[in-house]
Amino acid sequence: MAVKVRIPTPLQSLTGGKDEVEGKTGSIIALVDFLEENYPGIGERLSEDGKIRRFVNIYLNEEDIRFLKAEETEVKDGDEVSIVPAIAGG
Amino acid sequence: MLSERELERYKRQMMMQGWGEDTQRKLKRSTVFVAGAGGLGSPVSIYLAVAGINHIRICDFDSPEMSNLNRQILHDHTRVGTNKAISAKQTLEQLNPDIEVTAFTDEITADSVDELVGDAEIILDCMDNFPTRYILNDCAIRKGIPMVYGSIHGMDGRMSFINVPETPCLMCVFEASPPKEVFPVVGATPGVIGSLQCLEAIKYLAGVGTPHRGKLLVWEGMNVSFRSFNTHVNPECPSCKGVR
Numbered sequence: 286m287a288v289k290v291r292i293p294t295p296l297q298s299l300t301g302g303k304d305e306v307e308g309k310t311g312s313i314i315a316l317v318d319f320l321e322e323n324y325p326g327i328g329e330r331l332s333e334d335g336k337i338r339r340f341v342n343i344y345l346n347e348e349d350i351r352f353l354k355a356e357e358t359e360v361k362d363g364d365e366v367s368i369v370p371a372i373a374g375g
Numbered sequence: 376m377l378s379e380r381e382l383e384r385y386k387r388q389m390m391m392q393g394w395g396e397d398t399q400r401k402l403k404r405s406t407v408f409v410a411g412a413g414g415l416g417s418p419v420s421i422y423l424a425v426a427g428i429n430h431i432r433i434c435d436f437d438s439p440e441m442s443n444l445n446r447q448i449l450h451d452h453t454r455v456g457t458n459k460a461i462s463a464k465q466t467l468e469q470l471n472p473d474i475e476v477t478a479f480t481d482e483i484t485a486d487s488v489d490e491l492v493g494d495a496e497i498i499l500d501c502m503d504n505f506p507t508r509y510i511l512n513d514c515a516i517r518k519g520i521p522m523v524y525g526s527i528h529g530m531d532g533r534m535s536f537i538n539v540p541e542t543p544c545l546m547c548v549f550e551a552s553p554p555k556e557v558f559p560v561v562g563a564t565p566g567v568i569g570s571l572q573c574l575e576a577i578k579y580l581a582g583v584g585t586p587h588r589g590k591l592l593v594w595e596g597m598n599v600s601f602r603s604f605n606t607h608v609n610p611e612c613p614s615c616k617g618v619r
Contacts, residue, residue, distance in 0.1 A: 293531070293595075294528075294529055294530070294531050294595060294597060295528065295529075304595070304597070304598055338551075339550050339551035340549065340550075340551045340552060340553040340554075342548075342549065342591075342604075344604045347603070347604050347605050348604070348605055349604065349605070349606070349607060351550075351609075352607040352609075367593075367602070367604070369533075369591075369593055369604070370553060371505065371526075371533075371549045371551070371552070371553045372526050372527065372528035372531060372532075372533060372553065372558070373503060373504050373505055373526055373528075373552065373553050373555075373556075373558065374414070374503055374526055374527040374528045374558035374560055375411055375413055375414055375415045375416070375500075375501050375502050375503040375504075375525070375526055375527060375565070
């Protein structure tokens with residue numbers, strides 16, 4: 286078991302085109318740091334000064350982390366983390 | 376009453392389980408507000424029109440451009456430079472002369488929104504920016520009517536049925552606007568999301584099925600993935616806090 290991270294289309298240019306990458310257990314903000322180590326540039330797209338950007342939603346399985354423990358939400362083995370940025374087009 | 380022509384026109388949808396003439400008559404008494412006559416507003420208003428929604432209030436202050444025509448199927452090259460809402464009215468009345476379409480060429484602002492939405496029973500959010508979506512969200516809360524949110528980018532889309540106080544509002548789901556950009560898109564993308572938005576509105580007006588409430592649909596066309604996430608009321612939400 287591992288942590289799965291679903292990467293949205295606009296950020297896949299930073300993950301070599303992969304729509305799913307492996308993450309790690311621990312807090313959400315630690316996971317963002319881990320992603321930045323492996324996929325430079327992704328960190329600043331997702332966060333600023335240790336906080337997730339307000340127009341980016343992150344879901345732990347089906348739940349929005351803002352209604353869990355936000356950046357400190359714990360990710361466990363087997364969890365799926367989805368990055369869902371707001372998109373404006375119409 | 377449905378005319379002979381209407382009975383024939385809507386025959387195939389009246390065949391659906393739980394539909395029939397009674398449901399069709401409900402649609403014939405319905406009024407909707409379509410905010411935006413662009414990529415999403417095209418499939419949304421076209422399918423509302425041909426389903427027999429009595430009155431479509433459609434609003435857009437912009438003009439069709441050549442670079443819109445890969446997706447904004449309400450318009451064609453002869454309408455470039457006209458107004459999108461007026462062009463939409465022409466197309467929709469051509470498709471279904473038995474309905475009423477009112478075109479509004481105004482910009483949707485906090486001051487104009489309540490009058491533009493008027494007596495509509497539901498708002499279809501087909502905008503291309505969040506600031507206007509939040510204005511529509513606030514209007515839907517004030518009027519106590521639902522709003523079907525949709526947005527797109529490339530081959531991705533989002534959709535949710537919002538009906539405060541039963542569901543979180545749009546501001547609870549997305550608390551801030553993404554940076555402004557000229558977004559990439561292929562026409563079938565608003566086709567997918569706009570059709571889903573339209574179906575949510577038709578279901579609501581017809582009183583059939585279960586709306587996609589309390590959930591955010593996230594569609595990724597590149598890998599044909601449809602996923603739903605739970606949405607929650609933000610107790611500190613600046614838009615809906617006062618009505619809960």
